[in-house]
Amino acid sequence: MSRLVAPHGGKGLVICKLEGAALEAELKKAAGLKKIEISSQVKGDLIMLGIGGFSPLNGFMTKADWKGVCADFLLADGTFWPVPVMLDAGKEDAAGINVGDEIALERKGEIFATMKIAEKFEMTEDEKKWECEKVYKGQGEESADDKFWSIAMKDHPGVQMVMARKEFCLAGPVKVLSEGEFPEKFKGVYLTPTETRAIFDEKGWANVASMQLRNPMHRSHEHLCKIALDVCDGVLIHSLIGNLKPGDIPADVRIECIDTLIKGFFVPQHVVNGGYPLDMRYAGPREGLLHATFRQNYGVNRMIIGRDHAGVGDFYTLFEAQEIFDTIPMPSEPGKALVCEPLKIDWTFYCKKCDGMASMRTCPHGKDDRVILSGTKLRHALSNNEEVVDHFGREEVLVILRKYYASLTEKVEVKLQSHAEGSKM
DSSP, rough: OOOSOOOOTTTTOOBBBOOOHHHHHHHHHHHSSSSOOOOHHHHHHHHHHHHHHHHOOOOOHHHHHHHHHHSBBTTSOBBBOOOOOOOOOOOHHHTOOOOOOOOEEEEETEEEEEEEEEEEEEOOOOHHHHHHHTOOSSSSSGSSSTTTHHHHHHHHHHHHHTTSSSSEEEEEEEEEEOTTHHHHTTTTBBHHHHHHHHHHHHHHHHHEEOOOEEEEHHHHHHHHHHHHHHHHSSEEEEEOOOOOOOTOOOOOEEEEEEEHHHHSSSSSGGGGEEEEEEOOOOOOOHHHHHHHHOOOOHTTEEEOOOOOTTTTSSSSOTTTHHGGGSSSOOSSSTTTTOOOOEOOOEEEEETTTTTTTETTTOOOOOOOGGEEOHHHHHHHHHHOOOOTTTTTTTTTHHHHHHHHHHHOOOOOOOOHHHHHHHTTO
């Protein structure tokens, strides 16, 4: 019997992907249905619905769900959920769709799902702005009341994605027909919740931590994982393999870096290198909660939350993604509360005087003795062909990253925010 944490929502893994004869029959039916072109973000959300990663969701949110999630972190039925999962449609498409209809959802010629319409509702510009203020507006410098909108529309990719949504939203259950390119392109790394749970059970793990990555692992990431390994049975290093913003490093390069680190600097049997198919939302604290919520479905009960988790620019304060876990609602009904807990770890760095990795809680020395580590700072140095400071990353990983940056034909500017430069230390 599995000793792993139960999936979120109290319904087990809600898997919406069809298999075998049911899949073949639905694909045939989908060919004759009205088709809606979906965004890259919706594609990733669909695949997560398909594999049970978004349990207990079985489709896209109603307006009541959307409002409850934005305002109170709760679906309409009282289940905790931190970030809206929406399907948008333009006026022309929406005009020909009624409640009860079935439609097909496609991207670039591939049908990913069918959907039965339970609700169709308009999403006004003011409602989108309200969502952004509830979900994306943090406590950082760039989220100040007099700055947020002027800066966010230029520099916050999550806000830009919400405001770019089409005029209508469609809600209802889905039948997922494809996992896209992920099973083949990231074979052995792309793992479903069913697969990770089987791996953890086989290893005899009960207490599992997860490390969220959208950057290559530097020494701080490595240190966080090793702290977790001291108190847990194992760690899932879980990389986002969907779309990122310009300037971020692609998934295949990051995965090669992680593999190199695991082989050279970890005890491999205590670590799993996995990937999941979402696009990054850059929602800071709210996204930290989303990471914990769907990691629970993967069998994880401890989510590593470090400095500026899922942040962008200076929109969020350094440990806002840790603090939000202390303020979320705790539904009393069995299964509806978030069970995956944060593993809160202070700002970590290499200290020359300590001669090793340390944190603000363990190191008594000053800023001049510390090598400040961040993914943004690493990308900035590599993209500008600058020397990477000693102890920032493992040389075996830097070789891979230098090769990647040398192959680029077009340079993407990487902006350094105050968090990355350590100005708040």
